[in-house]
Amino acid sequence: MAKDTTVRTERKRGEGVQFVYQVLRDDILNLALPPGSPIDENQLAERLSMSRTPIREALVRLAGEGLVTTLPNRSTVVSNIDFLDLPSYFDALTLMYRVTTRLAAENRTPQDLGRIRALQGDFARAVAAQDAAAMISVNRDFHAAIAAAGRNSYYTGMFSRLLDEGRRLLRIYYSSFNDQLPRRYVEEHEDIIAAVEARDIARADQLATQHADQIVQKLQRLIAQDRRRHIEL
Amino acid sequence: MAKDTTVRTERKRGEGVQFVYQVLRDDILNLALPPGSPIDENQLAERLSMSRTPIREALVRLAGEGLVTTLPNRSTVVSNIDFLDLPSYFDALTLMYRVTTRLAAENRTPQDLGRIRALQGDFARAVAAQDAAAMISVNRDFHAAIAAAGRNSYYTGMFSRLLDEGRRLLRIYYSSFNDQLPRRYVEEHEDIIAAVEARDIARADQLATQHADQIVQKLQRLIAQDRRRHIEL
DNA sequence: TGTATTTTATTTGTCGACAGAATCCGGCCG
DNA sequence: CGGCCGGATTCTGTCGACAAATAAAATACA
Numbered sequence: 001m002a003k004d005t006t007v008r009t010e011r012k013r014g015e016g017v018q019f020v021y022q023v024l025r026d027d028i029l030n031l032a033l034p035p036g037s038p039i040d041e042n043q044l045a046e047r048l049s050m051s052r053t054p055i056r057e058a059l060v061r062l063a064g065e066g067l068v069t070t071l072p073n074r075s076t077v078v079s080n081i082d083f084l085d086l087p088s089y090f091d092a093l094t095l096m097y098r099v100t101t102r103l104a105a106e107n108r109t110p111q112d113l114g115r116i117r118a119l120q121g122d123f124a125r126a127v128a129a130q131d132a133a134a135m136i137s138v139n140r141d142f143h144a145a146i147a148a149a150g151r152n153s154y155y156t157g158m159f160s161r162l163l164d165e166g167r168r169l170l171r172i173y174y175s176s177f178n179d180q181l182p183r184r185y186v187e188e189h190e191d192i193i194a195a196v197e198a199r200d201i202a203r204a205d206q207l208a209t210q211h212a213d214q215i216v217q218k219l220q221r222l223i224a225q226d227r228r229r230h231i232e233l
Numbered sequence: 234m235a236k237d238t239t240v241r242t243e244r245k246r247g248e249g250v251q252f253v254y255q256v257l258r259d260d261i262l263n264l265a266l267p268p269g270s271p272i273d274e275n276q277l278a279e280r281l282s283m284s285r286t287p288i289r290e291a292l293v294r295l296a297g298e299g300l301v302t303t304l305p306n307r308s309t310v311v312s313n314i315d316f317l318d319l320p321s322y323f324d325a326l327t328l329m330y331r332v333t334t335r336l337a338a339e340n341r342t343p344q345d346l347g348r349i350r351a352l353q354g355d356f357a358r359a360v361a362a363q364d365a366a367a368m369i370s371v372n373r374d375f376h377a378a379i380a381a382a383g384r385n386s387y388y389t390g391m392f393s394r395l396l397d398e399g400r401r402l403l404r405i406y407y408s409s410f411n412d413q414l415p416r417r418y419v420e421e422h423e424d425i426i427a428a429v430e431a432r433d434i435a436r437a438d439q440l441a442t443q444h445a446d447q448i449v450q451k452l453q454r455l456i457a458q459d460r461r462r463h464i465e466l
Numbered sequence: 467t468g469t470a471t472t473t474t475a476t477t478t479g480t481c482g483a484c485a486g487a488a489t490c491c492g493g494c495c496g
Numbered sequence: 497c498g499g500c501c502g503g504a505t506t507c508t509g510t511c512g513a514c515a516a517a518t519a520a521a522a523t524a525c526a
Contacts, residue, residue: 012516013306013478013479013480013515013516013517014305014306014478014479014516014517016479016480017293017479040507041507041508042506042507042508050480050481051480051481051482052481052482052508053286053479053480053481054479054480056290056508056509057289057290057293057479060250060290060293060294060297061293061294061296061297063294064293064294064297064298065297072247072487072508072509073246073247073486073487073488073507073508073509074487074488074489074507074508075507075508076508085386088384088385088386088387088388089387091385091387091388092385092387092388092391095328095332099328151321152321152324152325153318153321154321154322154324154325154395155321155324155325158325158391162387246485246486246487246508246509246510247486247487247508247509247510249509249510250509273477274477274478275476275477275478283510283511284510284511284512285478285511285512286509286510286511287509287510289478289479290509305478305479305517306477306478306479306516306517306518307477307478307517307518307519308477308478309478467526468525468526469524469525469526470523470524470525470526471522471523471524471525472521472522472523472524473520473521473522473523474519474520474521474522475518475519475520475521476517476518476519476520477516477517477518477519478515478516478517478518479514479515479516479517480513480514480515480516481512481513481514481515482511482512482513482514483510483511483512483513484509484510484511484512485508485509485510485511486507486508486509486510487506487507487508487509488505488506488507488508489504489505489506489507490503490504490505490506491502491503491504491505492501492502492503492504493500493501493502493503494499494500494501494502495498495499495500495501496497496498496499496500
């Protein structure tokens with residue numbers, strides 16, 4: 001059962017949809033609402049103390065991003081993660097890692113570097129604190145900041161969506177850490193920052209590729225493990 | 234003023250939103266609703282003889298795709314084409330042309346080739362008929378079919394959105410033809426099909442790049458022309 | 467006559483209600 | 497005992513209405 005979080009914050013007119021959207025999005029990406037969970041409009045309406053109309057509009061928006069699936073005349077559910085489609089996902093993710101990092105090396109400003117460094121600091125702290133949730137969230141922001149430095153809104157938009165989808169995957173498989181991989185990620189991030197700062201496009205591309213491959217391989221291994229476990233049952 | 238198209242088709246329950254969505258989307262992509270047009274919910278509700286609720290949900294969906302922009306407490310308008318951002322657009326479009334065509338060469342099935350050839354036939358016919366609208370629409374479907382043959386849902390999704398956005402651009406600048414470029418596109422399409430059929434990935438990539446550059450350059454030239462005209466006024 | 471301010475009107479965001487669809491449940495029949 | 501059918505219930509999709517917010521109009525004032 002979900003927590004009995006009856007929210008009754010007074011909100012200004014027009015912020016309702018945005019509010020519901022963010023609440024649901026966070027719950028979905030943090031797996032507080034696991035894939036497949038039905039989303040009851042009435043229940044949500046009561047919990048957030050508002051009518052069903054803004055909730056439906058938020059759901060439409062989430063459906064547009066693929067985070068929920070609307071079954072006609074039936075309940076909308078949190079979208080499943082399609083494991084058969086994961087190779088495609090990894091492929092697309094790697095590509096976006098590369099092009100955004102390349103463009104960042106090309107177009108970054110000192111302000112961009114400042115923002116990126118700040119997030120890298122957050123990431124290092126999360127690793128030191130062994131806080132998986134923070135690591136996942138900050139890692140996302142870190143790469144989004146690099147993408148932003150590339151100044152291509154189409155890439156940043158696509159990449160953000162891919163990273164969000166990835167947050168769910170990481171949440172599933174990275175709930176606990178007992179290896180030193182995170183530290184390695186910190187180092188790889190440092191190298192990427194250095195390449196971006198040096199405007200070394202080729203090296204940025206190379207490092208981004210490595211970094212992406214690193215993550216993809218790790219995930220594939222974890223998933224394969226998981227698969228085996230399921231089959232053994 | 235828009236045409237007095239009072240639609241009163243009897244629709245089944247649950248198809249309302251979908252219907253409004255498609256009507257609006259078509260009108261926007263065909264520039265029947267030019268960028269900047271305000272969208273009056275009441276007016277639309279009366280024209281399609283339904284309540285405002287499904288219309289609002291369709292608008293939320295369109296906003297999610299960036300085709301309309303919702304000004305808080307004010308009218309929603311058809312999104313403008315951001316000409317300053319066009320270099321980014323061209324960059325992203327070229328990249329997606331390349332990766333989708335590459336993957337098509339890798340994964341195409343005979344069925345894929347059949348579908349692609351059929352669309353290429355449609356395209357050739359549209360060119361022969363000098364039908365700009367059909368050319369734009371079929372061209373989109375042609376490349377979407379190639380992307381589909383690549384079997385990467387993330388790429389096909391991204392690419393489709395880029396191609397749709399491009400439809401508006403092409404509509405603006407390709408309303409009339411007086412050069413033989415379209416014929417050249419037919420030939421380039423043929424070459425791409427051949428490379429995809431031969432599973433020649435390198436060549437597919439190369440041809441896709443050329444094809445994209447071709448279109449991008451043409452558009453840039455037309456836009457530059459247009460800019461100059463505006464400045465002269 | 468032009469500008470500032472109040473009044474009116476239009477339009478959005480939200481609400482509660484209702485009807486159609488689907489699910490659940492119990493009874494009936496094989 | 498199990499499966500099919502019908503009624504009751506729950507939930508979605510749509511509707512009309514209302515109030516906040518904005519834009520337009522009208523009025524007052526310099």
